[in-house]
Amino acid sequence: LKELEKREIAQLTARYDHVKIDEIQSFADMPLSQKTQRGLAECEYFVPTEIQRESVILGLRGFDVLGAAKTGSGKTLAFLLTLDGLGALIITPTRELAVQIYQTLVNVGKFHDFSAGLLIGGKELEFEKDRLDVINIVIGTPGRLLHHMDQNPLFTCVNLQILVLDEADRCLDMGFEREMNAIIENLPPTRQTLLFSATQTKKVKDLGRLSLKDPKYVSVHEHE
Ligand code: ADP
Numbered sequence: 001l002k003e004l005e006k007r008e009i010a011q012l013t014a015r016y017d018h019v020k021i022d023e024i025q026s027f028a029d030m031p032l033s034q035k036t037q038r039g040l041a042e043c044e045y046f047v048p049t050e051i052q053r054e055s056v057i058l059g060l061r062g063f064d065v066l067g068a069a070k071t072g073s074g075k076t077l078a079f080l081l082t083l084d085g086l087g088a089l090i091i092t093p094t095r096e097l098a099v100q101i102y103q104t105l106v107n108v109g110k111f112h113d114f115s116a117g118l119l120i121g122g123k124e125l126e127f128e129k130d131r132l133d134v135i136n137i138v139i140g141t142p143g144r145l146l147h148h149m150d151q152n153p154l155f156t157c158v159n160l161q162i163l164v165l166d167e168a169d170r171c172l173d174m175g176f177e178r179e180m181n182a183i184i185e186n187l188p189p190t191r192q193t194l195l196f197s198a199t200q201t202k203k204v205k206d207l208g209r210l211s212l213k214d215p216k217y218v219s220v221h222e223h224e
């Protein structure tokens with residue numbers, strides 16, 4: 001890591017605890033890296049949505065976050081901004097959602113040096129395989145991810161710092177139970193976990209499976 005970047009990270013980290021969430025009016029008020037700020041501006045994202053404003057700082061502070069806000073409220077950026085350059089595994093229930101997250105990541109993250117991988121069905125397996133050792137953000141569907149964990153020795157999650165479940169209630173429901181349990185077993189126990197969905201997941205069973213620590217609940221309700 002270059003000296004300048006180290007200094008920037010230290011300066012940003014020092015701000016995490018002091019930022020007043022209520023006073024955030026634009027993304028520029030958030031302690032995000034210059035690379036992320038430039039990516040946001042280039043994509044013409046200026047004002048955070050409520051779920052973004054309420055959850056990103058908590059995530060940056062290192063808390064596990066359970067975020068709930070209706071469809072279309074900007075949950076994708078809510079978790080992508082929390083990563084701000086860190087390694088992550090993002091699980092989402094469908095190929096279409098995985099592709100959308102990947103596109104947002106590539107757009108907002110264009111000034112970062114990370115590489116992102118998309119693990120969904122219907123793509124050429126060998127291509128994915130060769131690249132997995134250099135990828136630090138992986139986005140995938142439960143079935144495909146588990147397939148890679150089983151089949152591919154290069155696919156280790158040791159660099160995983162953050163686990164994200166997008167549409168968490170759907171990822172954790174019965175249809176993906178076997179895959180999700182097996183994936184979670186393969187992950188390092190010390191990690192941060194971010195769960196986002198349209199409705200708040202408070203099922204003790206689910207939270208137990210994910211071994212969340214002191215999670216922060218962020219619910220954004222519609223204002224009539
Ligand atoms: P959700 O996952 O909550 O259904 P998305 O993350 O898919 O919502 O975002 C819905 C739409 O809102 C997308 O088109 C996205 O580009 C847009 N969007 C997200 N955050 C912002 C923002 N801060 N400012 C403007 N548009 C945004």
Ligand code: MG
Nearest residue numbers: 075076166167
């Ligand atoms: Mg979404």
